[in-house]
Amino acid sequence: MKKLLAICTFLTFSNCKEFDSFNTPKTAEQLKLELKIQEEVSPQDYLKADGNYKENFWGDKLKINCIVKNNATLASYKDAVLKIRYFSKTKTEIANKEMILYEVFPPNSTKTIELKLKNYSDVNSIGWEIINAIPLD
Template sequence: MQAPYNEITIQSLLRKLRIFNREIGEYELFAITENFDYVVKLSNGKILITIEELQEDEKDALTTESLVVIAKRFVPSGQTMTAPPQAAVETEVSQGPAVKTTIFWTILAAGLVIMLILGGLGYVDVVNKQAKPIARKTVETYKEKVMTIGEIERAKPLQFLLLRSDYKKNFWGTKIRLQCSVKNTATVVSYKDVKLQVTHYSDTKAILGTREYILFDNFPSQSEKELELKIENLKHTDSISCKILSAKVD
């Protein structure tokens, strides 16, 4: 028998999914399909989570790619979610031999109802026994997933730092005032000491030389800063370009 999952488990997984899809609303209730998958009703829509994904999440085995796939299943209110068709219930009672068939199916349906009631009692008992340890474990799982995202941002700062630059030469053309705007798009990691490479070009676009400079400042996550550098110009420089080479984790 597959292990059941309760509201605490689902809400924990929803918090992780919002990292990848901020449109996902607040939890309201859930229903279990005939395949034991979970259809979760949200304040602004619904989302389908399979039993296998909940099992993987319980084992801390859901990857970032898997979380993205689940988050894309969010269906806003007003749109329909495909559900498996349910068989129609026979309501007509025919006369003659068909009456025996109807009685047979009625008895069978009653037996199934009794089995479902007994199974439901067992489900409630299991949930009561497992709720507390599952709650503790899901909180730990969420922290570990956030750490995984942080590790990616620490390892690849260039993927999360965006640079816009502009420059002006002084009257004599010997110095350049370089204006930089650095945006940190990371979700949890802050950076500092951003290293820039400035390349000087002639009017024929030949490279005259490159120089490196460090922006000694802190760049918090989800923020943008504007800085200014005054640098020496190279002779015969017609234009320059600027890019980020590296950054340290704050």
Template sequence: MKQVLLILAILLLNFSCTSSADSGSYQSPEQTYQETKLSLEDQERQSPLNFLKSDGTYRENLVGKFVLEGNVTNSASAITYKDVTLQISFYSSTQTLLGTEEQTIYEYFPPGQSVSFKFKTFGFQDTKSIGWQVIKATPAN
């Protein structure tokens, strides 16, 4: 019984020493907030595609051009992006990829805001559907 109590006392002492060593590295909430904010800005700066999304519609006009209209939304909280490039994919009736085209929107995309776009393109012969996604962007600040 004494051996069990001795082992428990040693373990308790060991855990209390470990936790007191960690408490010596206390940081004020303001420092932690600043570090977190910088970390978030770094993440947003390094991975713009994670924070830029695009949606919209398309139609074929009277002269056979496809008209794409939509928005690019920046969900980042700190970084403004610019010069967003969309990759437009053209598909057949069997969903076979016929080809792609890139279009760049030379605008600023502030945090938490959407920017609208409108493109006209001939696409590819036998195109039945179109999709697009953001493939490139540059941090502006």
């Protein structure tokens, strides 16, 4: 909550004409701060999940090698929320599941995480994406 208040205060004063900030060029430090705030507000734009999966012999479990890449320049994230979707042959979503990846994702980094999940009947394919994460200070 404090971080949100700080961001709102910063954005309010940075857009205020009384401070005449639009006539003076921004310093490198100001630009870095703005970029970091932008990255922290929308982690789903900077954390991307890819990888591959396979079924076990009986087809009741899936092994996922999830590759998470943090494309942010300055922001680190933790506890990313991964949404996994199960699709039928007709690409209809059969089920979905959200799980938290209890990892830290530094800027410009890639991590591979192995997941083992229950499979559903009539699943033809699955997909996954990062839908949220907590920015680190």
